[in-house]
Amino acid sequence: MKLSSWGRYPISDSTECRPRNNAALAAALAQTLHTHSADSSCIARGMGRSYGDSALAPWVHTTTALDHFISFDENEGLLRCAAGTTLENILRVMMPRGWFLPVVPGTWHVSVGGAIASDVHGKNHHLDGSFSQHVESLRLMLASGEIQQCSAQENPHLFHATCAGMGLTGVITDATLRLRRVHSSAILQRTLRASNLDDVFALFEAHHDTRYSVAWLDCLARGSALGRSLLYLGEHADDEGFSPIGNSRVSVPFTTPAFLLNRYSMSLFNSAYYHKPVRNALEQRIEAKQYFFPLDSIQHWNRLYGKRGFLQYQCVIPDATALPAMREILTRISDAGKGSFLSVLKKLGPANHNLLSFPLAGYTLALDFKFEPAILPLLDTLDQIVLEHGGRLYLAKDARMSQDMFRRSYPRWEEMAQIRAQTGADRLFHSLQSRRLGL
Amino acid sequence: MKNILIIGANSAIAKATARLYAQEHCRLYLLGRDSAALAEQRQDLLIRGASEVDIAPLDVTHFAVHEAVIDQAVGLLGQLDLVLICHGSLPDQELCQNDFDAALEAFNINALSVISLLTHLCRHMMTQNSGCIAVITSVAGDRGRQSNYVYGAAKGMVSRYLQGLRGRLFPHNIDVVDIRPGFVDTPMTEHLPKGALWASPEQVAQAVVKGIAKRRTTVYAPAFWRLIMLIVRCIPEFLFKRLRF
Structure with a gap:
């Protein structure tokens, strides 16, 4: 099918799967890995609100059906939810109870997984940093189908490659977010x-x-x-x-x-x-x-x-x-x-x-x-x-953007390439963007 | 706070509807085939504000267990303020027209199981003299089309059954709501190409909640399907039989 993101440019020819649970996601990854087509790479996609080609690939695993809350600690404001949960969904439930997301981008039609993968920022970046800085931990499905927990303390290399990693280390399955107390909507x-x-x-x-x-x-x-x-x-x-x-x-x-x-x-x-x-x-x-x-x-x-x-x-x-x-x-x-x-x-x-x-x-x-x-x-x-x-x-x-511009302006791209090689992500996870940028 | 029984609770429309009721702090009892998915949903609904959520496994094609399952739900909830029946499958029309076993299975899932469950439910609900029964049928039940008439016939059977039941339960102050969604983007329709007429489960869920609150008899979801189906029903049969849809 024809698929594009929010900017409606470019348009890719993609096969889209919408796994209903982690087992189905793992099966879909295995299937992609064993497809012998010219380009059998895949990328995770949330709400398709990135603008260009970061969520486009020959195979696209859309996480919109993985959108449930897993746990909520009312004292600490710690919300654990599946990666396809949208910020709208979180705010509609949590804001009336006095909890707000610590960082929101310009639209609430984005998934938690997408917000982490793009490390979105908001109107408070100058004080509060970006979205991933409020992520306590996340779980990532690697190319092998294995799920790894990571945070700033646990597997920090993988964590810092996955946050802002544009889906290139694997598929985020769920995350724990620290919400902010507010006294009004x-x-x-x-x-x-x-x-x-x-x-x-x-x-x-x-x-x-x-x-x-x-x-x-x-x-x-x-x-x-x-x-x-x-x-x-x-x-x-x-x-x-x-x-x-x-x-x-x-x-x-x-x-x-x-x-x-x-x-x-x-x-x-x-x-x-x-x-x-x-x-x-x-x-x-x-x-x-x-x-x-x-x-x-x-x-x-x-x-x-x-x-x-x-x-x-x-x-x-x-x-x-x-x-x-x-x-x-x-x-x-x-x-x-x-x-x-x-x-x-x-x-x-x-x-x-x-x-x-x-x-x-x-x-x-x-x-x-x-x-x-x-x-x-x-x-x-x-x-x-x-x-x-x-x-x-x-x-x-x-x-x-050209590959040259990317490499000159994101000097840590080589570390990213290394982690991708170590975890086997480079065999499976590519977006049209990562191909263009040579990652 | 309402007591709500949802059958086929893992369906996309049921899930989206349950979330809306959870935010109203309702008490929910979920029946569905996949226990792991039910447990996941239970957690989700509790966080969203449901006052209590119970779950139990049910394969609707096992008619023999229906009575016990309904008794158990009534035992637990006491009063049934709302029963929402959402389960269904989209059978392969070509397979069904050549293989009666496949057609029978489609009728069992989409029609006969609903009728069996309603039979047991009505006994309980008539004693309480209040409540609402809402069933997800389909616009496909409004007229048999050659591309999808097994599914259409099954859903149409349920719609007719509900029409009669509505009259029977009216003196008992029980509403019977026939919810007829159009094309909905759910796992059931994942393999179909999507166009402008497609709605999300969330849109349908909003129509369901609103229709039940307003005590409607038939809810088209989204509402524009009422007009589309009116036109479809008006096409004379001599013409309709020539249409390839």
């Missing part, structure tokens, strides 16, 4: 307007102690307005208010023609968004779902980018030269007129011990571009800027 949000890039950087630094922060940026603004943005700050409310989480009904029912997204429509949207009435710095109370997952209220929003899909470009630049580098990147993009609806800027905290983890102390910028051949040379130019400044690209968003 609401977030107190403040919105600050920044008139240019210097401004928004200064605001990020000034509000370093705020738990959550993220900036939406008008990537088509130029000159003195380059990098003008809205900074959203958030803190958990403290008022014992727990309202039930509603269901959204808005959906993009079909793929819209890509020409609707052009420099004029995008420039108009970006400008209108920037100028929307904002009561500067005034505290507003909004539901956590709305603060963390605004796009989840529109189902299938990826269809807006047309039949050919879109590319997401997310880079991080170390603190030292983040400002000039971002200025250069934004100038190149606005010069090319290839804007994106959603440009997000975020300050990140220090890197962790995972071999392929994306975040490092600096700033990250994420942009969407509808897929068109003309976009590729522009992204290659941006790659050069990112490399010059010692930055890198997020593997969960990537569909096009």
Whole structure:
């Protein structure tokens, strides 16, 4: 069958299995291993919310049926659940009881396994690090079908290769997460307007102690307005208010023609968004779902980018030269007129011990571009800027990075290759991405 | 807090529905074939908020044990506020039309076992003068189609049975809900290609809970199937027999 992930590019021809339990998963791995086709490699897949080709392979083992809670320690907030459990599922059950996930990405339609494999980060990375830093332990099914328990203390090498490991060490079967106590399901949000890039950087630094922060940026603004943005700050409310989480009904029912997204429509949207009435710095109370997952209220929003899909470009630049580098990147993009609806800027905290983890102390910028051949040379130019400044690209968003760029920006790739060889993972687990990156 | 008996509890729709009731702190009794999967589900439902969860193995094709199993469930739960029957299988139509044993098995699983269980259940429920019986049938039961008529006939048999039972139980204040899902993406349909009409078990579960709460008689899940099946039922037979679906 034809399979693609959230960016709808690329599309692979894959055989998908959905094992119902660990025994069925082991059987599916054995079957893949003993298939004598040209390429019998496989990769685990959760909700398919990575953007590019990280969850695509000739054989795909989807974990959505492995989605049960296994145990919950109400005192410590330790939740053990199967890897296919979605963050939505966890939050719907746990938030009304006063527990929140310590790190959430921009969508709750991701599985726990996927969140660990991509080591996702959230709006609190500068204070709390990424998802895997709150994973007490996990269990991993190796290529042999054997299940290994690992954590930062137990089998630490395997643990740090599996967290942010893009599924390349095996299939995560379940994990124990440490949840955060909250006293409300609401977030107190403040919105600050920044008139240019210097401004928004200064605001990020000034509000370093705020738990959550993220900036939406008008990537088509130029000159003195380059990098003008809205900074959203958030803190958990403290008022014992727990309202039930509603269901959204808005959906993009079909793929819209890509020409609707052009420099004029995008420039108009970006400008209108920037100028929307904002009561500067005034505290507003909004539901956590709305603060963390605004796009989840529109189902299938990826269809807006047309039949050919879109590319997401997310880079991080170390603190030292983040400002000039971002200025250069934004100038190149606005010069090319290839804007994106959603440009997000975020300050990140220090890197962790995972071999392929994306975040490092600096700033990250994420942009969407509808897929068109003309976009590729522009992204290659941006790659050069990112490399010059010692930055890198997020593997969960990537569909096009070169092997050379990967090896230069993820210096621990060789350790990853070693662990893959030691555990036999390299005989079985490959995604289209790992093939492209030479892992 | 309601006492709920779920038969075929390992089916994807049953699981998704049980989760919704667990969040309402209901007390659940799960019957299913795979004990290990039931035990796994029990843990899950307790974490989600179920006040109590009991499990017992049941192979619905062993008609002889039905009475004892139902007695045991009633003994444990006392009052049955809701009985949800979810088990089923999607038989291979081609095999069934050439091999009667296969067709018989399909009828045993999808229709006769349900009727046997309902026979024993009704005895208990009529004494309590309240409660609800909900059975997962299928839109396939609305009209026999050449590509899937063994399954359709079995599900249709259950729908007809429920129609009659509904009248019989009405004076006893017991609701009988016929839930007819369309295409649902579950392990039962894993081998079929999926299109725009397909729904998730979670969507169906929401329709089930809502339909039962509103005391509906027939629930199409998702709701648009009511319109589709209305049209399908209206096609005259001389035309319908020429359609290859």
